Amino acid sequence: MQRGKSHVSLKDIAREIGVSISTVSRALNNHPDISPEVTRKVQKLAAELNYTPNPLAMGLLKQATRMIGVIVPDLVTHFYSSIISGIEDIAEQKGYYILIASSNETLQKEIKAVENLMKTRVEGLIVCLSQETKNYEHFDRLINNNIPLVFFDRVCRTGEVPSVVVDNVDAAQKITKHFYKNGFRRIAYIAGPDHLNISQERTQGYISGLKSCGLGFHPELLVKCNLSSKDAIKATAQLLNLPERPDAIFGINDTVAFAAMKEIKRQGFRIPEDVALVGFTDEFHSTVVDPALTSITHPTFEIGQEAARLFFRCVENPEAKATQVILNTKLVIRKSSVK
Amino acid sequence: MQRGKSHVSLKDIAREIGVSISTVSRALNNHPDISPEVTRKVQKLAAELNYTPNPLAMGLLKQATRMIGVIVPDLVTHFYSSIISGIEDIAEQKGYYILIASSNETLQKEIKAVENLMKTRVEGLIVCLSQETKNYEHFDRLINNNIPLVFFDRVCRTGEVPSVVVDNVDAAQKITKHFYKNGFRRIAYIAGPDHLNISQERTQGYISGLKSCGLGFHPELLVKCNLSSKDAIKATAQLLNLPERPDAIFGINDTVAFAAMKEIKRQGFRIPEDVALVGFTDEFHSTVVDPALTSITHPTFEIGQEAARLFFRCVENPEAKATQVILNTKLVIRKSSVK
DNA sequence: TTGAAAGCGCTAACAT
DNA sequence: ATGTTAGCGCTTTCAA
Numbered sequence: 213m214q215r216g217k218s219h220v221s222l223k224d225i226a227r228e229i230g231v232s233i234s235t236v237s238r239a240l241n242n243h244p245d246i247s248p249e250v251t252r253k254v255q256k257l258a259a260e261l262n263y264t265p266n267p268l269a270m271g272l273l274k275q276a277t278r279m280i281g282v283i284v285p286d287l288v289t290h291f292y293s294s295i296i297s298g299i300e301d302i303a304e305q306k307g308y309y310i311l312i313a314s315s316n317e318t319l320q321k322e323i324k325a326v327e328n329l330m331k332t333r334v335e336g337l338i339v340c341l342s343q344e345t346k347n348y349e350h351f352d353r354l355i356n357n358n359i360p361l362v363f364f365d366r367v368c369r370t371g372e373v374p375s376v377v378v379d380n381v382d383a384a385q386k387i388t389k390h391f392y393k394n395g396f397r398r399i400a401y402i403a404g405p406d407h408l409n410i411s412q413e414r415t416q417g418y419i420s421g422l423k424s425c426g427l428g429f430h431p432e433l434l435v436k437c438n439l440s441s442k443d444a445i446k447a448t449a450q451l452l453n454l455p456e457r458p459d460a461i462f463g464i465n466d467t468v469a470f471a472a473m474k475e476i477k478r479q480g481f482r483i484p485e486d487v488a489l490v491g492f493t494d495e496f497h498s499t500v501v502d503p504a505l506t507s508i509t510h511p512t513f514e515i516g517q518e519a520a521r522l523f524f525r526c527v528e529n530p531e532a533k534a535t536q537v538i539l540n541t542k543l544v545i546r547k548s549s550v551k
Numbered sequence: 552m553q554r555g556k557s558h559v560s561l562k563d564i565a566r567e568i569g570v571s572i573s574t575v576s577r578a579l580n581n582h583p584d585i586s587p588e589v590t591r592k593v594q595k596l597a598a599e600l601n602y603t604p605n606p607l608a609m610g611l612l613k614q615a616t617r618m619i620g621v622i623v624p625d626l627v628t629h630f631y632s633s634i635i636s637g638i639e640d641i642a643e644q645k646g647y648y649i650l651i652a653s654s655n656e657t658l659q660k661e662i663k664a665v666e667n668l669m670k671t672r673v674e675g676l677i678v679c680l681s682q683e684t685k686n687y688e689h690f691d692r693l694i695n696n697n698i699p700l701v702f703f704d705r706v707c708r709t710g711e712v713p714s715v716v717v718d719n720v721d722a723a724q725k726i727t728k729h730f731y732k733n734g735f736r737r738i739a740y741i742a743g744p745d746h747l748n749i750s751q752e753r754t755q756g757y758i759s760g761l762k763s764c765g766l767g768f769h770p771e772l773l774v775k776c777n778l779s780s781k782d783a784i785k786a787t788a789q790l791l792n793l794p795e796r797p798d799a800i801f802g803i804n805d806t807v808a809f810a811a812m813k814e815i816k817r818q819g820f821r822i823p824e825d826v827a828l829v830g831f832t833d834e835f836h837s838t839v840v841d842p843a844l845t846s847i848t849h850p851t852f853e854i855g856q857e858a859a860r861l862f863f864r865c866v867e868n869p870e871a872k873a874t875q876v877i878l879n880t881k882l883v884i885r886k887s888s889v890k
Numbered sequence: 891t892t893g894a895a896a897g898c899g900c901t902a903a904c905a906t
Numbered sequence: 907a908t909g910t911t912a913g914c915g916c917t918t919t920c921a922a
Contacts, residue, residue: 269915502841608899
């Protein structure tokens with residue numbers, strides 16, 4: 213068998229059996245007009261020859277590629293990998309494939325990824341914004357063309373675009389209260405860039421959590437970083453060097469939490485005796501580190517599944533109005549935050 | 552703009568300018584026959600309308616989809632994510648996209664993944680075998696049809712299929728010798744399934760390493776597991792419960808190394824004082840755990856790049872004979888193995 | 891019950 | 907210098 217001809221087409225089957233291409237097509241689709249005998253013969257041969265319809269031809273004809281583009285800030289974080297698995301799970305059930313691209317946390321690569329994926333004629337996009345993204349023109353173009361689009365975790369344009377998020381305010385409150393209950397009073401928070409919804413919401417939960425515990429908000433205990441390991445270490449150092457050191461820190465996400473852990477240890481502080489730590493992360497790594505990290509765990513697989521479900525709702529009903537699915541997080545208490 | 556008509560075609564441009572479709576095609580491809588004026592006009596309009604050639608149409612015509620299928624045992628391990636980034640890096644330069652599938656370490660899903668990817672008409676496959684795979688029929692079908700195929704890390708059919716691996720024998724020897732140099736004498740090894748090349752080769756390196764240190768090989772110090780966390784914990788427990796406990800352990804890969812670390816700690820042993828530990832892993836996690844894990848680091852990104860390069864060699868020259876690229880690993884010494 | 895023809899978007903051989 | 911035609915694989919109207 214030759215390269216480029218390794219796939220059987222309707223033509224091959226038609227020639228072999230001695231009927232027209234259209235008859236073969238109908239037979240394979242169980243069209244009632246075709247005689248049972250021909251249908252049987254065609255289907256038998258097709259099975260033998262391992263016929264599968266050419267998706268390029270179908271795509272061209274139906275103007276539907278059955279492909280979804282997925283853009284994530286990075287591929288090497290368990291958080292995104294796991295969400296992707298969730299998307300894949302639902303997509304597979306619908307006979308769709310996903311094309312994965314990484315923005316590497318930069319706006320420039322995100323724009324490029326949108327362009328490239330649209331070039332390949334994906335039917336739409338499922339996206340988690342890069343940390344740099346505060347300009348949404350590249351998405352507005354999709355919105356205006358009514359191309360299916362779903363955001364998850366880091367979202368924007370929530371009025372027009374369906375999205376999946378977790379209840380960040382609640383999560384951050386849970387953390388603050390947990391610290392309080394365990395005797396910590398100088399609770400610090402390492403946030404991310406202001407324009408990200410996750411950062412804003414968690415900040416809001418942090419502050420309202422402090423209030424409801426009767427603690428004041430001390431601006432010096434809220435530091436920001438750009439979500440990179442390096443910057444998170446700097447932020448942690450800044451906190452540890454305060455005249456009045458915090459006795460508890462929580463980080464906005466995985467990367468930040470682990471970086472904070474490294475820096476706290478490096479400076480010779482004990483966790484949780486000197487500084488308690490809580491992360492915002494998924495289940496995987498929290499138990500590998502030492503001490504095991506108390507953290508808000510995300511239902512990552514479900515986030516992916518929900519995002520995919522919203523996506524197919526868009527595909528099937530382009531007029532439907534944008535909804536937001538809010539999932540709950542869980543505070544899993546481990547050693548890093550209990551004296 | 553309507554759904555399903557959000558992409559401009561040659562026809563649209565042709566109609567607008569009042570020339571034929573082929574003229575437009577030629578103009579866009581800078582065909583010398585076309586008058587400079589028409590060429591200019593066409594290219595200008597194409598740019599304005601954001602024309603991009605329809606890859607489905609091109610794929611149909613050229614019988615080349617510019618897509619590569621990639622199958623990995625799982626998506627949530629940094630090792631594979633990082634390799635995928637490497638593949639993507641080269642693929643992007645060549646204008647190819649990759650379609651990622653996970654076998655979830657099962658043969659059944661691997662077969663399914665091969666089938667599905669072939670159905671989408673990827674031009675070929677880059678694969679790391681699932682841990683269950685010892686039957687290669689699903690790949691033989693590709694080989695016989697001369698469909699581009701490259702294996703990495705866990706490989707088979709190396710005579711016929713190009714592959715990228717690391718020097719596993721050497722790596723395992725390095726570990727054994729490192730243990731010896733640091734005063735450890737009862738060196739244990741947690742291997743994987745026998746049929747996997749990586750397991751065989753590392754076992755071989757382990758044994759020859761022992762020999763070259765003048766240590767005997769004690770069969771009870773070589774245990775096997777199926778590469779799952781759970782099984783690796785069992786294997787570790789088995790080692791720790793030996794009448795004569797090993798004073799050093801190395802695990803065949805990331806998952807195993809981390810599981811071993813957990814179990815050693817859980818049983819109350821100190822690392823490295825009671826039991827030293829070395830992992831076979833990539834750089835990312837080794838420094839997050841405590842104590843930091845000495846390990847053989849894989850050049851993951853390069854593995855991906857090399858695999859992609861081999862793939863394109865197949866595409867460009869289908870007759871070329873299968874070569875194997877062997878990359879070197881590095882032993883990075885951290886606290887877990889030095890008393 | 892079946893076949894012929896058109897068309898999805900594109901290129902290339904073959905006219906003109 | 908440009909247009910026409912055929913064909914990549916498939917479905918679907920229209921004809922028979």
